[in-house]
Amino acid sequence: MLEIKNLHVELAEEDKAILKGVNLTVEAGKVHAIMGPNGSGKSTLAYVLSGRPGYEVMEGTATLDGTDLLALEPEERAAAGLFQAFQYPVEIPGVGNMTFLRTAVNAQRKARGQDEMSAADFLKEVRAKAKELKIDADMLKRPVNVGFSGGEKKRNEILQMAMLEPRMCILDETDSGLDVDAMKLVSDGVNALRDEGRGFLVITHYQRLLDHIKPDVVHILADGRIVKSGGPELALEVEHNGYADILAEVA
Amino acid sequence: MTALDHSSQVKEGVDQDTVEAVREVGGVYKHGWSTDIEMEYAPKGLTPDIVRLISEKNEEPEWMTDWRLAAYDRWLTKKEPEWAMIDYPEIDFQDQYYYARPKSMMVKPKSLDEVDPKLLATYEKLGIPLSEQMILAGVEGAEATPAEARKVAVDAVFDSVSIGTTFQEDLKKAGVIFCSISDAIRDHPELVRKYLGTVVPVSDNFYATLNSAVFTDGSFVYVPPGVRCPMELSTYFRINAENTGQFERTLIIADKGSYVSYLEGCTAPKRDVAQLHAAVVEIIVEEDAEVKYSTVQNWYPGDEDGKGGIYNFVTKRADCRGDRSKVMWTQVETGSAVTWKYPSCILRGDDSQGEFYSIAITNHWQQADTGTKMIHLGKDTKSRIVSKGISAGQAQNTYRGLVSMHPKAQNARNYTQCDSLLIGDKCGAHAIPYIEVKNNSARVEHEATASKVDEDQLFYCRSRGMDEEEAVALVVNGFCKDVLQALPMEFAMEAQQLVAISLEGSVG
Numbered sequence A: 001m002l003e004i005k006n007l008h009v010e011l012a013e014e015d016k017a018i019l020k021g022v023n024l025t026v027e028a029g030k031v032h033a034i035m036g037p038n039g040s041g042k043s044t045l046a047y048v049l050s051g052r053p054g055y056e057v058m059e060g061t062a063t064l065d066g067t068d069l070l071a072l073e074p075e076e077r078a079a080a081g082l083f084q085a086f087q088y089p090v091e092i093p094g095v096g097n098m099t100f101l102r103t104a105v106n107a108q109r110k111a112r113g114q115d116e117m118s119a120a121d122f123l124k125e126v127r128a129k130a131k132e133l134k135i136d137a138d139m140l141k142r143p144v145n146v147g148f149s150g151g152e153k154k155r156n157e158i159l160q161m162a163m164l165e166p167r168m169c170i171l172d173e174t175d176s177g178l179d180v181d182a183m184k185l186v187s188d189g190v191n192a193l194r195d196e197g198r199g200f201l202v203i204t205h206y207q208r209l210l211d212h213i214k215p216d217v218v219h220i221l222a223d224g225r226i227v228k229s230g231g232p233e234l235a236l237e238v239e240h241n242g243y244a245d246i247l248a249e250v251a
Numbered sequence B: 001m002t003a004l005d006h007s008s009q010v011k012e013g014v015d016q017d018t019v020e021a022v023r024e025v026g027g028v029y030k031h032g033w034s035t036d037i038e039m040e041y042a043p044k045g046l047t048p049d050i051v052r053l054i055s056e057k058n059e060e061p062e063w064m065t066d067w068r069l070a071a072y073d074r075w076l077t078k079k080e081p082e083w084a085m086i087d088y089p090e091i092d093f094q095d096q097y098y099y100a101r102p103k104s105m106m107v108k109p110k111s112l113d114e115v116d117p118k119l120l121a122t123y124e125k126l127g128i129p130l131s132e133q134m135i136l137a138g139v140e141g142a143e144a145t146p147a148e149a150r151k152v153a154v155d156a157v158f159d160s161v162s163i164g165t166t167f168q169e170d171l172k173k174a175g176v177i178f179c180s181i182s183d184a185i186r187d188h189p190e191l192v193r194k195y196l197g198t199v200v201p202v203s204d205n206f207y208a209t210l211n212s213a214v215f216t217d218g219s220f221v222y223v224p225p226g227v228r229c230p231m232e233l234s235t236y237f238r239i240n241a242e243n244t245g246q247f248e249r250t251l252i253i254a255d256k257g258s259y260v261s262y263l264e265g266c267t268a269p270k271r272d273v274a275q276l277h278a279a280v281v282e283i284i285v286e287e288d289a290e291v292k293y294s295t296v297q298n299w300y301p302g303d304e305d306g307k308g309g310i311y312n313f314v315t316k317r318a319d320c321r322g323d324r325s326k327v328m329w330t331q332v333e334t335g336s337a338v339t340w341k342y343p344s345c346i347l348r349g350d351d352s353q354g355e356f357y358s359i360a361i362t363n364h365w366q367q368a369d370t371g372t373k374m375i376h377l378g379k380d381t382k383s384r385i386v387s388k389g390i391s392a393g394q395a396q397n398t399y400r401g402l403v404s405m406h407p408k409a410q411n412a413r414n415y416t417q418c419d420s421l422l423i424g425d426k427c428g429a430h431a432i433p434y435i436e437v438k439n440n441s442a443r444v445e446h447e448a449t450a451s452k453v454d455e456d457q458l459f460y461c462r463s464r465g466m467d468e469e470e471a472v473a474l475v476v477n478g479f480c481k482d483v484l485q486a487l488p489m490e491f492a493m494e495a496q497q498l499v500a501i502s503l504e505g506s507v508g
Helices: A042-050 A074-079 A097-111 A120-134 A137-141 A148-165 A180-193 A207-212 A233-241 A246-249 B015-024 B049-057 B061-074 B117-126 B169-172 B181-187 B189-195 B208-213 B455-463 B468-479 B489-502
Strands: A001-012 A016-026 A031-035 A054-063 A084-085 A092-096 A168-172 A199-203 A219-220 A225-230 B039-041 B100-102 B135-137 B148-150 B154-159 B161-165 B177-180 B217-221 B233-236 B249-254 B258-265 B273-286 B290-297 B310-320 B324-333 B336-342 B345-346 B353-362 B367-376 B382-391 B396-405 B414-420 B427-435 B443-454
Touching: A001 A042, A016 A054, A016 A199, A016 A225, A016 B177, A031 A042, A031 A233, A031 B427, A042 A054, A042 A074, A042 A084, A042 A092, A042 A168, A042 A199, A074 A084, A074 A233, A074 B455, A092 A097, A092 B455, A092 B468, A097 A120, A097 A137, A097 A148, A097 B468, A120 A180, A120 A207, A137 B249, A148 A180, A168 A180, A180 B015, A180 B135, A207 A233, A219 A233, A219 A246, A225 A233, A225 A246, A225 B189, A225 B382, A233 A246, B049 B061, B049 B208, B061 B189, B061 B208, B061 B382, B100 B161, B117 B154, B117 B233, B154 B169, B154 B177, B161 B181, B169 B177, B177 B181, B181 B189, B181 B217, B189 B249, B208 B273, B208 B310, B217 B233, B217 B258, B249 B258, B249 B290, B258 B489, B273 B290, B273 B324, B290 B310, B290 B489, B310 B324, B310 B353, B324 B367, B324 B489, B345 B353, B345 B382, B353 B367, B353 B396, B353 B489, B367 B382, B382 B396, B382 B427, B382 B468, B396 B414, B414 B427, B414 B468, B427 B443, B455 B468, B468 B489
Parallel strands: A031 A199, A031 A219, A084 A168, A168 A199, B154 B233, B217 B249, B233 B258, B249 B273, B258 B290, B273 B310, B290 B324, B310 B336, B310 B345, B324 B353, B336 B367, B345 B367, B353 B382, B367 B396, B382 B414, B396 B427, B414 B443
Antiparallel strands: A001 A016, A001 A054, A219 A225, B039 B100, B135 B148, B154 B161, B177 B217
């Protein structure tokens, strides 16, 4: 599904290499986790895939179901089925959360040549999905992420994901800033979306998120390369011993 | 009012209709077409004879003609103001037509049924309802959308003449007078004489003085004591003829304890040569009365290279004469090549209140110097200013506002919020607030921000599937929300669409 080959990326303004040849394949129906020390390039990988400006791809490819992601505008990547839940969701003052969601849903439907969702259908669906994430009516009315707590912002990202029904979901440190209860809510939301046709790339610092969202494969990213891949036990190893042993082992 | 026939709308921000509207126009000014109709012009230029001719065409009494001629003499002594941050080629006031009316209007039609179908079609194409039907207003809220039927009375002004005013009978029953100013001069001279020029004196400023000499049509509203006007009143101004100035004059009187909400819309065809629009609006608000005045100004802004467009020099002022009177100006200024406009409130009555909500959008080469004046004369007077300026392309956008607390304005209060948003790096935003405080009990608060449109916000929207223009429209509509909320519902929707349309081509 998601196929990344030999991806080299620099920060556009600094000529600084961040990713130095990443190879990664996420199959449909699978959850891949990426762990790694600070500064290893985890968030960069997520941003490059979703098309945030400021990064320069020097070499390599990234495709989603064979489509060259790197050649597409961010909105085209979204319409192709890619979704990134951000580590720091942006606030948009004055724009109601519901308006934002509906505009997004209909923009994607339009891009795919589908009819727009009617106001009534949309409302029904958003209410049902919001309820599962314990997002109340007030939060749907408030401006996008404005004054939301850390937990509310992350739940809101998952709500967007649930409404947009992407084929490939990237979660960038979705667990950061979450208390135990919020982490459970968010994880339940993600697990509810697990599906044979859908792939997940879960970026995290900590094993604890992976207790809730059980990965099929765990990768360790260090200094711009995936240095080790394994099963869920690899995350536990990191949890117990830190990255030092693994890095020493592959050095 | 293009959104009138839509029945489902999403609560805030931009919705699909907006986006469609943007796509439909494909980056061009939507109302840029013209009506091919036989016109009758006064000779070019401005002389006492032209002033007399305008007065004669309007079948005015002698006092009105004299009033105009006195204004003309005064105008000859006045100088064009040069303090605003606007730059435009010198206007040749002798190279303009001051009067243009469709030939079919030479004999005034008795009712709208007799009006030239071409003229009616013009308004239909603009989406202005001239038949007396209920307006199906889309009700806000993403919830189920029951269509609420509302009446809006319309006065339609085409170049120099009003072609008709709807719902006059209904209004008459309520005691409300709503007609063109030329009808009012003929039919209600006592009211016109009592109030005309009492808020904006003939000598007020260069453009107001010019307008006093040559004004052609506009609206007249009188709401008698204690009457709540049963429907929204609106005037729709259309400039059609080439090389022709439009000099609208509007006079609104809200007598004691009355209420009226008035809307104004403006469009013009695309022309290569700039055209002049110099309006005067006077509002008199008596004791306990309230007036809401909303404008969606969408005159032709000129093309992407700054060619053509309307020069919009407008004097609008409300006089809150009575105690506890209240006036609220709301303006959405997206059109015109040059805008020079400061709708103001004279807060004379004790406890009177003035509010000014403004969105001014400039794109390409547009220039706007706009704001308000809040003149606090009475005790416990309050004013509130919320201004949102958005600048894109090579445009310049200036907020200029005066808050003046006079010695007798004990405990007067003002709150001003002035926000500017820049899109791109070739445009300018400026805020020039003037504050004069002459008593110690007055309180004035001023908050101002200026920022560039946030790239992270745009990326966030795009990562969810919106294209760049949808993203900008959404973010800017959010930025303007406080002001959009102050508009009557029908206009709020049109305004949202306009925000999106007028920023076409501002990104990428």
